[in-house]
């Protein structure tokens with residue numbers, strides 16, 4: 001075996017380890033658009049889900065079937081009917097939906113049953129269980145339009161789903177529900193996935209969709225200057241949603257976003273919109289730091305905020321021990337008072353337990369993140385990461401292309417978070433003049449995608 005392989009494989013595998021540990025025992029609800037299956041992506045998605053499950057994640061898979069139902073309708077010479085952005089499910093459409101769901105379930109179960117040697121499924125023992133876990137109610141008549149067999153989720157049998165997951169199986173749900181009278185209702189994949197994620201209080205809701213995520217300027221066309229926003233705080237996602245026209249079709253920006261926001265508001269901390277067109281997008285989103293699509297995340301805004309002059313005492317208390325032991329450069333009190341607004345902090349019950357400052361150098365389109373500190377009793381819980389994300393968001397909002405840090409001891413933390421080391425000569429002129437050549441701090445830069 002070549003040593004080059006050892007040098008690339010081992011560090012790569014180790015870099016994934018924290019995510020494997022973090023997700024073990026967690027519950028993910030994955031909604032997969034029918035379009036993904038129509039586009040022939042099922043085999044690879046099944047392989048990736050089997051891998052994720054084998055690493056201890058409990059998975060509920062909800063499949064969509066829009067194109068498959070439409071195909072059945074076309075075959076029967078019957079037009080698909082919609083109103084209010086929803087399908088009107090008449091008798092023929094209900095028949096078509098049942099046929100499409102049956103067919104898809106077989107295909108999905110078959111995909112999870114593969115196990116040929118020399119494929120990612122070799123040795124996999126994936127049990128897939130389905131059931132009548134969803135109680136539905138009719139949409140009824142809206143503005144004079146009778147939606148017939150189209151339904152909405154009334155209740156999710158979360159206890160039964162939990163038991164099935166504990167048994168070690170993956171739960172597979174079709175967008176169908178039944179009323180207490182035994183009537184079947186056609187639901188949407190998005191509503192079922194969202195309702196199930198909320199009922200289970202899942203750790204993640206992931207939509208595998210025909211769109212790549214939400215762009216930083218959502219209504220502007222895709223371009224290099226308008227990349228996918230990998231992390232959207234819930235409050236920002238809600239503001240965006242309020243400004244968008246109501247969604248009529250899956251490619252509308254508001255379509256998946258509305259479900260992500262709903263789930264996050266109801267206690268699902270993270271919901272994701274990721275593209276099925278990219279092979280391995282699930283693995284990239286779950287096991288790589290910045291992910292590939294958009295994650296809507298419920299960060300407690302009252303805890304994470306910009307500092308004011310009143311916070312200076314708390315900031316000093318937090319950073320002083322690290323200044324004393326030389327981890328941080330000593331800053332004087334007046335400087336911190338003057339620059340209070342540059343600091344972002346995490347506060348809990350009136351105590352500041354994390355901070356970082358951003359000093360922009362707009363002429364070089366970069367900014368320095370300084371005084372990044374998490375109080376020793378709360379380190380290792382992701383607060384350093386939250387503050388970093390906040391500083392990145394602030395830098396982006398200022399139109400900066402990168403952020404940099406000077407460090408003597410914390411290089412690995414930054415390397416793991418997408419920073420790369422550069423020569424101090426790289427620093428903007430104004431910062432280079434202040435660089436302390438005796439301290440010999442290392443300079444790390446992170447490009448903002």
Ligand SMILES: CC(C)(COP(=O)(O)OP(=O)(O)OC[C@H]1O[C@@H](n2cnc3c(N)ncnc32)[C@H](O)[C@@H]1OP(=O)(O)O)[C@@H](O)C(=O)NCCC(=O)NCCS
Nearest residue numbers: 018372373374379380381382383384385406407410412413
């Ligand atoms: C660096 C620091 C801000 C990280 O904050 P945090 O809230 O503990 O970070 P997170 O919870 O987001 O990340 C924790 C991970 O970072 C690792 N980590 C913590 N300090 C580290 C360091 N000095 N070097 C490398 N990794 C470190 C932890 O081991 C943990 O790793 P794991 O996820 O593999 O278990 C915090 O440790 C701190 O305040 N250190 C002292 C001040 C400092 O060094 N600031 C940077 C000055 S440039």
